[in-house]
Amino acid sequence: MKFDIQTVERIAELSRLEFDAQEKEILLQDLSKILHYVEKLEAVDVEKIQPTYNIIESECFFREDQISVHLSNDSLFKNAPEVQEHFVQVPQMIASHE
Amino acid sequence: MSNPKEHLYQKTAFDLVSGFKNKQWKAAEIAESFLNRALDTNKKLNSFICIPHESILDHATLLDEKRNSNEDLGSLACSPIAIKDILCTSGISTTCGSKILQNFTPYYDATVVEKLKDKDALIFGKTNLDEFAMGSSNENSFFGPVRNPWNLDCVAGGSSGGSAAAVAGQQCAASLGSDTGGSIRLPASFCGVVGVKPSYGRVSRFGLIAFASSLDQVGVFTKDVRDSALLLRIISGQDSKDSTSSSNFVPHFLDSLSIKKKWRIGLPKEYFQQGLDSEVRQALSQSISLLGKNKFEIEEVSLPHSDLSIAAYYLIATGEASSNLSRFDGVRYGYRASNPKNLNDLYKRTRSDGFGYEVKRRIMLGTFALSSGYYDAYYKKASQVRTLIIQDFQKAFEKVDLLLTPTAPFTAFKIGEKTKDPIQMYLTDIYTTAVNLAGLPALSMPCGFDSKKLPIGLQLIAPRFEEERMFQMAHYLEKEFHVQNSKHHIVL
Numbered sequence: 001m002k003f004d005i006q007t008v009e010r011i012a013e014l015s016r017l018e019f020d021a022q023e024k025e026i027l028l029q030d031l032s033k034i035l036h037y038v039e040k041l042e043a044v045d046v047e048k049i050q051p052t053y054n055i056i057e058s059e060c061f062f063r064e065d066q067i068s069v070h071l072s073n074d075s076l077f078k079n080a081p082e083v084q085e086h087f088v089q090v091p092q093m094i095a096s097h098e
Numbered sequence: 099m100s101n102p103k104e105h106l107y108q109k110t111a112f113d114l115v116s117g118f119k120n121k122q123w124k125a126a127e128i129a130e131s132f133l134n135r136a137l138d139t140n141k142k143l144n145s146f147i148c149i150p151h152e153s154i155l156d157h158a159t160l161l162d163e164k165r166n167s168n169e170d171l172g173s174l175a176c177s178p179i180a181i182k183d184i185l186c187t188s189g190i191s192t193t194c195g196s197k198i199l200q201n202f203t204p205y206y207d208a209t210v211v212e213k214l215k216d217k218d219a220l221i222f223g224k225t226n227l228d229e230f231a232m233g234s235s236n237e238n239s240f241f242g243p244v245r246n247p248w249n250l251d252c253v254a255g256g257s258s259g260g261s262a263a264a265v266a267g268q269q270c271a272a273s274l275g276s277d278t279g280g281s282i283r284l285p286a287s288f289c290g291v292v293g294v295k296p297s298y299g300r301v302s303r304f305g306l307i308a309f310a311s312s313l314d315q316v317g318v319f320t321k322d323v324r325d326s327a328l329l330l331r332i333i334s335g336q337d338s339k340d341s342t343s344s345s346n347f348v349p350h351f352l353d354s355l356s357i358k359k360k361w362r363i364g365l366p367k368e369y370f371q372q373g374l375d376s377e378v379r380q381a382l383s384q385s386i387s388l389l390g391k392n393k394f395e396i397e398e399v400s401l402p403h404s405d406l407s408i409a410a411y412y413l414i415a416t417g418e419a420s421s422n423l424s425r426f427d428g429v430r431y432g433y434r435a436s437n438p439k440n441l442n443d444l445y446k447r448t449r450s451d452g453f454g455y456e457v458k459r460r461i462m463l464g465t466f467a468l469s470s471g472y473y474d475a476y477y478k479k480a481s482q483v484r485t486l487i488i489q490d491f492q493k494a495f496e497k498v499d500l501l502l503t504p505t506a507p508f509t510a511f512k513i514g515e516k517t518k519d520p521i522q523m524y525l526t527d528i529y530t531t532a533v534n535l536a537g538l539p540a541l542s543m544p545c546g547f548d549s550k551k552l553p554i555g556l557q558l559i560a561p562r563f564e565e566e567r568m569f570q571m572a573h574y575l576e577k578e579f580h581v582q583n584s585k586h587h588i589v590l
Contacts, residue, residue, distance in 0.1 A: 008462070015420065015465045016427070016445040017458055030459055030520055031466070037521050038409040041479050044486070051481030052488060054312045055298045055537030056342050063338035075205040081434035088430055091438045 003032050106131035111177035111271040111325045118165070118176040125165070125176045129158035129220060132178045136223070136269035139590045143245050145254070145263040147183050149223035150190055154178075157220055164218075172217030174332065179214055180273040182261045183224035184231055185316070186305040187211055190221075194307055195229040195239035198426050198433045198452030208305020209340070210274060210316050210333045217332055222270045225260030229454045230423065231281055231309045233257050234526040235516065238456040243513055246288060247588045248552050252510035255285030258319070262289040265319045267590055272320045272329055278309050279411050280505075280530025282317045283542035287505035287555020290544040292572070293319050294326045297562045298537030299344035301330075302337030310418035311342075313411075313534040323543065323573045327351035330565065349566045355573045362395040363571075364498030368404035369529055375508040381546035381554040382504050388578055389502075397498055401490040404532060406483050408524055411531035413467045413480035420464030426452065459520070488536045495561045500571055503529050505542040505555030529557060539565045543572050545579055547586055 008024050008031070019027060073086050082089040106114070106128050117123050133151060140146050161176050181187060184194050186204035188211075193199045207215065215221065228238040236244040236259025244259035246252040247267040254263040258275030262285030265273050275282040277295035286293025294317045301316045308314060318329040334348040365386065370379065390396055428434035428448030435447035453461070467476035494501060507528060516523045533540045538559055545556035556575070560568040 007466075011462050011466050011469065014469060015458075015461050016424075016442070016449055017453075017461065018446045018450045019458075027459065027462060031463060034412065034463060034520055034524075035466075037524075038413055038476070038480075041406060041409050041413075041483055042475075044403075044406065044479075044483055046479060046482035046486070049482040049485050051478055052484040052535075053481055054342070055488075056344070060341050061336075061338075061345070069206065071205060078205065079202055079431035081428060081432070090429055091440050091444055093441050 003035055004028070105135070107135040107268045109271065110321050111174065111179070112328055114177045114271055115173065115175050118161075119171055121165070125158035125161035125220075126155070128176050128178065129154050132222065132270060136264070139267050139269055142250055142590055143247060143254075143263050143267050143269070144242050145226055145244050145260040145267060145269060146180070147193055147195070147224050147226050147241050147260070148191055154220055154222060161218060161220075172219070173328070174214060174217040174219035176218065176220055177271045178220045178222035179329075180222045180225045180261060180264045180270040181211060182227055182258050182273070182275045184227055184276055184307050185211055185274060186307070187221065187224065190224060192224065192307070193240070194231070195227045195241060196453065196457070197240045198448070199431075200240070200433060202432050204305070206305065209302035209337045211305065213333050225258070225264050225273060227260055228257035229457050230307070230419070231257040231276055231278055232419070232456050232460055234280070234284060234523055235511070236260065236285065237513060237517055238454055240454060245513070246510045246552075247590060248290060249510065249550070251512055252552065253288065253513055255288030255506075255510060257281040257285075259285045261319050262286050262291055262293065265289070265291045265321060267588065272318060272325055274316060274333070275319055276306055276309075276314055276316050277534065278313045278415060279534050280527040282319065283505050283530050283540060283555070283557060284527065286319055286542040287553070287557075288510040290553030291319050291321060292323055292326050293317065293542045294330055294565075295533065295540050296330060296334065296565060297344070297539040298534075299342055299346070300334050300348075300539070300563065300565070302335070302340040302343045304337055304339035308422040310415040311422065312418060313415060315534070323569060323576050324352065324355065326541070327355055327569045327573075344563070346563045351566060351569050354566055355569060357570045357574045360394050361499040361567055361571055362397065362497070363389060364397055364399035364494055364501045366401045366404065366494065366501055366503060367398050368401050369503040373507050373528070374504060375548075377548040378504050378506075378508060378554050381548075382556060385545050385556055385575065385579075386502065399494040399497060399501070401487075401494060401532065403483065403486045403490050407487055407532040407535060408528055410480040410483040410487065411527070411535060412463070412524060413476050414484065414535070416460045416464030417467045417477045418464070420461045420468060423457070423461055428452070484535045487532050491532075491536045491538060491561075499567060501559040503557045503559065505529060505557040509548050509550065509552035509554055533559055538562055539568055541568050541572050543576060545575070551586055
């Protein structure tokens with residue numbers, strides 16, 4: 001498998017992360033090393049083996065649909081970095097074409 | 099009679115509760131003793147990110163009033179319990195050891211914190227950790243590394259290093275941690291305390307900021323097995339806020355600590371092979387021969403896929419983490435990069451400035467393992483190997499009742515010793531990750547010291563929801579180890 005700087009850049013974009021040239025180089029080395037290590041899984045025959053994605057056997061359980069804790073708007077917005085009235089502020093999303 | 103020279107901060111949670119209830123000590127005295135100790139030693143250990151001094155004293159005053167007016171007191175009344183800073187605490191900052199959550203203060207308690215409060219525990223601050231619980235040495239915290247109370251040049255182990263060091267350093271009576279691949283057991287081993295990772299589903303994860311949801315589990319650090327049994331029962335049980343929490347019966351671990359039968363002990367041969375430090379091996383051998391002398395049936399077993407557990411673990415854990423950590427985008431909470439050009443720029447720069455290197459590396463690895471074209475070869479393959487690892491344990495538990503292994507291949511290493519090589523660091527968890535992949539309960543307890551006077555950890559692994567027998571065995575061993583371990587003391 002080819003793991004190169006272009007792959008690092010593609011994965012960084014998917015991860016919404018950015019790196020300078022030096023960081024990319026270090027990541028390339030580190031991730032190559034880790035991927036080389038996990039290649040040992042390739043040798044295992046798992047053709048007839050079901051994957052385990054979660055350990056719980058039981059079905060989802062339901063709870064009564066009751067109001068339990070009342071959270072005020074103020075407490076919910078307290079941690080937001082930028083708030084205007086009761087809205088979280090973010091940069092403009094739709095470009096104007098004027 | 100208690101030893102007059104003994105400080106309150108040296109006591110276990112069990113003894114503090116009974117002493118407080120019997121009016122031997124006031125809550126204010128207990129709080130003050132631990133606060134002085136914690137504030138005094140934290141400069142050396144860096145085990146706490148936050149000690150809410152005033153609210154601890156206020157709570158102690160309330161407990162004294164409660165006792166004076168003969169109100170019912172909870173089963174943890176006035177025991178100072180520290181909380182790993184990845185568990186939400188209402189009104190107390192919860193940072194995950196990260197710049198990105200540096201200023202985050204939750205408005206609710208994690209279920210486990212709520213349960214401790216219900217039993218009148220003193221919530222004794224938030225402990226340091228590897229950022230988002232990602233690490234084996236507690237060197238990845240935005241707030242600096244935690245130091246090992248037995249040797250300040252050594253790591254405390256990770257990721258719950260602060261919770262382990264705080265108990266070992268007698269800054270609190272007990273603490274909560276979380277264990278995704280060994281993050282309770284490894285620091286417990288390095289710091290010489292008891293650390294318990296319960297069965298997956300035993301304890302609610304509500305309010306535990308998620309790292310890898312199919313592996314994460316909250317557990318406890320204590321000075322002895324009795325305290326672990328006391329605490330684990332309190333935090334266990336089904337929670338309507340966590341659909342993965344189990345309705346399985348929670349036994350009264352504390353009342354059933356005396357050993358009921360001679361449990362059959364399995365020694366997985368793969369856990370005693372090359373790479374195991376000779377002094378650790380020797381300490382384990384002594385423990386095993388001690389059990390043999392006491393007529394326990396001991397049998398070698400095999401977990402043939404052990405060698406694959408680190409590889410499977412790092413693909414699954416990072417895959418889940420890359421998804422869980424996508425919520426940290428600078429919009430609703432936490433750090434936000436300044437002057438973003440647009441929304442995408444806001445996400446990217448917030449995350450790039452806000453996360454440390456190890457977290458970014460794991461998000462990258464996980465995103466890659468889940469990405470189109472690679473999913474089958476990495477994430478799915480790892481999940482299939484996970485099934486094989488689970489089957490290994492099932493077969494072993496057909497023959498034996500418990501498994502006994504070293505917790506780590508070596509004792510605490512020097513700060514900085516393994517930071518250069520990710521694989522060397524990841525291999526620290528070689529004996530702990532398979533347990534998480536299989537959702538089993540496991541416990542680490544001190545079983546001796548090496549020539550550097552650093553504690554050695556012994557791990558007991560039980561079948562799912564069989565914590566009871568694990569505690570019984572640990573309690574039995576603890577009594578046997580007592581003399582040997584009491585030779586060494588921490589000086590801070």
